[in-house]
Amino acid sequence: MTETLLAATEAYVKAQLAEAEAGHDWWHIHRVHTLACKLGETERADMLVVQLSALLHDIADAKFHGGDEELGPARAAAYLAQTALDAERQKHVVDIIRHLSFKGGFNEGRFYSLEYAVVRDADRLDAMGAIGIARTFHYGGFRNRTLYDPAIPPVQYADREAYKSSTAPTLNHFHEKLLLLKEGMLTESGKRLAEGRHAVLQAYVDQFLAEWHGEA
Numbered sequence: 001m002t003e004t005l006l007a008a009t010e011a012y013v014k015a016q017l018a019e020a021e022a023g024h025d026w027w028h029i030h031r032v033h034t035l036a037c038k039l040g041e042t043e044r045a046d047m048l049v050v051q052l053s054a055l056l057h058d059i060a061d062a063k064f065h066g067g068d069e070e071l072g073p074a075r076a077a078a079y080l081a082q083t084a085l086d087a088e089r090q091k092h093v094v095d096i097i098r099h100l101s102f103k104g105g106f107n108e109g110r111f112y113s114l115e116y117a118v119v120r121d122a123d124r125l126d127a128m129g130a131i132g133i134a135r136t137f138h139y140g141g142f143r144n145r146t147l148y149d150p151a152i153p154p155v156q157y158a159d160r161e162a163y164k165s166s167t168a169p170t171l172n173h174f175h176e177k178l179l180l181l182k183e184g185m186l187t188e189s190g191k192r193l194a195e196g197r198h199a200v201l202q203a204y205v206d207q208f209l210a211e212w213h214g215e216a
């Protein structure tokens with residue numbers, strides 16, 4: 001059952017994401033899946049739950065669906081309901097998906113399982129390092145944001161609504177989210193990978209600002 005289910009899920013997700021923006025497309029899912037497999041093996045997680053959650057975690061991101069945060073979990077639940085997966089695992093996968101998004105950090109601590117920790121770390125690692133930088137500027141371009149504006153400093157958002165509706169320059173996102181991710185890693189193997197990716201982000205921001213001021 002497992003191999004067929006995973007292959008069918010992959011095909012379903014690819015079809016759902018055919019038109020997706022490049023930062024949240026099938027290749028994001030593929031990278032998160034690869035990383036989640038690696039972390040999950042080390043952490044001895046339930047690999048079927050890990051893999052299904054990684055594959056299904058962004059099928060209907062609220063950012064691209066009018067802010068509807070229930071659409072992703074609901075679609076995942078409807079998809080899983082017509083498979084042979086046991087009810088307990090179906091619920092676990094849907095719970096993981098529902099609690100995954102960063103949303104300014106206002107989603108923290110509401111749900112925990114080892115498999116959640118693994119998939120969350122994998123998803124957040126893909127927001128860091130060289131790939132994280134590429135995704136962030138791609139998203140900024142997709143939303144027609146400026147690269148940087150010295151007059152608009154990074155802020156600490158008061159609540160998740162303020163975080164989601166921000167139109168700040170893309171460089172601010174490094175301070176408002178990306179550079180905070182290292183501290184939020186939940187697994188030991190995630191923490192180790194986050195060190196290197198965090199250093200890449202930090203060096204990039206330093207170089208960007210030095211160039212901006214003509215100092216490098």
Ligand code: ADP
Nearest residue numbers: 023101102103104127132135136139140170173
């Ligand atoms: P969140 O859970 O914060 O809504 P995602 O986990 O979907 O966001 O974000 C994935 C990636 O999309 C981010 O790491 C970043 O690369 C890009 N992204 C999301 N929001 C922004 C933003 N406001 N500015 C620039 N990039 C963004």
Ligand code: NI
Nearest residue numbers: 028057058123
């Ligand atoms: Ni994701």
